[in-house]
Amino acid sequence: MAEPVIAGRAPIGVEVEAGKTYYWCTCGKSAKQPFCDGSHKGGEFAPLAYTADKTAKVWFCACKRTAGQPLCDGAHKSL
Ligand code: FES
Known part of the structure; x- marks a missing residue:
């Protein structure tokens, strides 16, 4: 499997809405x-669907190396 491009080295905060589905770039x-x-x-890549379970600000992974897709797990710190 090809390596994803590092789109950023910090997570991206987004205000998500409960019940809404978002398509995270992998x-x-x-x-x-x-x-x-x-x-x-x-x-080889396809987007990952993420449905918010509550309305809140969440931090999406931008480095694409998180083990907790689509949210940041701090993996960018070791790149
Ligand atoms: S543009 Fe990256 S998964 Fe669609």
């Missing part, structure tokens, strides 16, 4: 980080 190529903009097409 390939790192999207210009609309942390979400998919279709740039993965033709490659």
